[in-house]
Amino acid sequence: MRYPSHLLKLIQAFRKLPGVGNKSAERFAFHLMNWDRGTLSEMAELIKRIPDEIHSCAECGCFTDKESCQFCHPERLTTGVLCVIASPRDAYAIEETREFKGIYQVLGGLLSPLDGIGPDLLAIPSLLRRIQTFNVREVVIALDSTLEGDTTALYIKRELDSLSVITSRLAFGLPMGSSLDYVDGGTLARAFAGRGKF
Amino acid sequence: MRYPSHLLKLIQAFRKLPGVGNKSAERFAFHLMNWDRGTLSEMAELIKRIPDEIHSCAECGCFTDKESCQFCHPERLTTGVLCVIASPRDAYAIEETREFKGIYQVLGGLLSPLDGIGPDLLAIPSLLRRIQTFNVREVVIALDSTLEGDTTALYIKRELDSLSVITSRLAFGLPMGSSLDYVDGGTLARAFAGRGKF
Numbered sequence: 001m002r003y004p005s006h007l008l009k010l011i012q013a014f015r016k017l018p019g020v021g022n023k024s025a026e027r028f029a030f031h032l033m034n035w036d037r038g039t040l041s042e043m044a045e046l047i048k049r050i051p052d053e054i055h056s057c058a059e060c061g062c063f064t065d066k067e068s069c070q071f072c073h074p075e076r077l078t079t080g081v082l083c084v085i086a087s088p089r090d091a092y093a094i095e096e097t098r099e100f101k102g103i104y105q106v107l108g109g110l111l112s113p114l115d116g117i118g119p120d121l122l123a124i125p126s127l128l129r130r131i132q133t134f135n136v137r138e139v140v141i142a143l144d145s146t147l148e149g150d151t152t153a154l155y156i157k158r159e160l161d162s163l164s165v166i167t168s169r170l171a172f173g174l175p176m177g178s179s180l181d182y183v184d185g186g187t188l189a190r191a192f193a194g195r196g197k198f
Numbered sequence: 199m200r201y202p203s204h205l206l207k208l209i210q211a212f213r214k215l216p217g218v219g220n221k222s223a224e225r226f227a228f229h230l231m232n233w234d235r236g237t238l239s240e241m242a243e244l245i246k247r248i249p250d251e252i253h254s255c256a257e258c259g260c261f262t263d264k265e266s267c268q269f270c271h272p273e274r275l276t277t278g279v280l281c282v283i284a285s286p287r288d289a290y291a292i293e294e295t296r297e298f299k300g301i302y303q304v305l306g307g308l309l310s311p312l313d314g315i316g317p318d319l320l321a322i323p324s325l326l327r328r329i330q331t332f333n334v335r336e337v338v339i340a341l342d343s344t345l346e347g348d349t350t351a352l353y354i355k356r357e358l359d360s361l362s363v364i365t366s367r368l369a370f371g372l373p374m375g376s377s378l379d380y381v382d383g384g385t386l387a388r389a390f391a392g393r394g395k396f
Contacts, residue, residue, distance in 0.1 A: 001293040004263035006244070006251035013241045016233075017226045028215045030287045033261065035214075037249045043211045044246035046204070051235045053204035063231060065202035089228045095199040 007033075056088065059130070061106025061123060063088045076103050082131060083140045084156060086110050086149075094142060102140075105130060110148035111155055122152070124159060131165060141169040205231075254286065257328070259304025259321055261286045274301050280329060281338045282354060284308050284347075292340060300338075303328060308346035309353055320350070322357060329363060339367040 003011070007029055014025035032040065056062070057069035064070060071091060081102030085091055091104050107122040131139065141156060143149035157167050173191035174183060183191075201209070205227055212223035230238065254260070255267035262268060269289060279300030283289055289302050305320045329337065339354060341347040355365050371389035372381055381389075 001268055001290060003290060004252050004261060006263055010244045013244055018229050031216050032245060032248055040248055041246050044242035046208045046211050048239050048242035050230055050238055054202050063202060065204055070199055092199060092201060
């Protein structure tokens with residue numbers, strides 16, 4: 001007995017979500033069968049209205065639901081510090097730390113030749129333009145500590161070589177609350193090399 | 199910086215899905231931000247139209263998108279075998295085994311006094327009625343091998359005591375492809391007690 005076709009389509013739609021395989025998609029779809037019409041309509045409406053409610057800031061690339069992007073607030077534009085992030089989501093994680101008061105630049109991805117993502121797909125021109133416009137003196141590169149993140153960070157560093165800006169990158173080391181027993185060798189090596197006076 | 203309110207609502211909606219915590223819900227919501235308007239509308243429509251496209255069979259409780267339930271096909275009604283399942287989803291898993299050609303009865307849950315689920319919330323009357331109507335001679339109880347499943351199976355067995363039906367329950371033992379090293383003690387004990395001539 002096959003699933004009803006509507007159920008099958010729903011499962012296929014859920015499978016498009018990140019990290020969702022067949023089993024999870026089925027669980028989600030069957031779970032929705034128990035929702036009442038009102039809750040289903042509400043969820044449908046939320047999904048459908050995303051493009052009307054949220055857009056990317058034309059300047060920094062962060063998500064916003066306002067006319068003017070909150071991340072591009074005038075107070076932030078004059079700090080002279082710009083943080084390079086891969087996706088809009090990273091901005092919220094960095095905001096939570098309360099360590100940063102400058103502006104953001106969303107790249108829209110990381111360099112990955114194997115996936116066909118070259119520099120032309122990243123917001124490098126916008127980064128260069130805004131560094132000039134807002135007299136940025138420090139560019140903080142807040143990218144993943146992966147091969148793609150390293151490659152992209154290096155590429156950006158070289159692009160900025162001719163400009164008079166300081167480039168910095170997030171520190172590598174032990175995650176907070178971790179035990180040496182459980183930390184991988186690469187992390188430990190970076191933490192060792194980057195040790196500081198105590 | 200807080201998430202845009204629409205994004206926040208979307209995250210809350212995704213959190214209602216089974217096994218989805220805050221992190222997954224955020225990942226899903228941010229992922230949808232990259233979908234185009236058409237794909238979003240399609241997904242929204244699929245969710246919204248669930249109640250129009252799929253309904254529970256008034257007889258057996260399985261899901262169907264047809265006028266007449268496929269699980270209540272006339273050929274199945276005359277087999278004299280009925281399988282008791284907790285939820286409509288279980289029927290598809292059992293169909294996949296191709297071991298069963300009878301009819302189903304969805305209970306709609308398992309007995310769980312702590313969660314306030316008593317016998318009155320399960321489709322016991324329908325089960326009893328259909329056993330009579332379709333001259334059922336064997337009732338296969340296909341419920342979870344959990345405390346709730348065991349309790350419910352026992353309850354049903356007692357309800358059927360006065361009727362002249364054979365009650366059976368799915369076998370307990372080693373899952374296929376499992377190594378004894380990794381099987382828990384309870385399973386091993388059940389497998390041992392239920393050993394068969396080889």
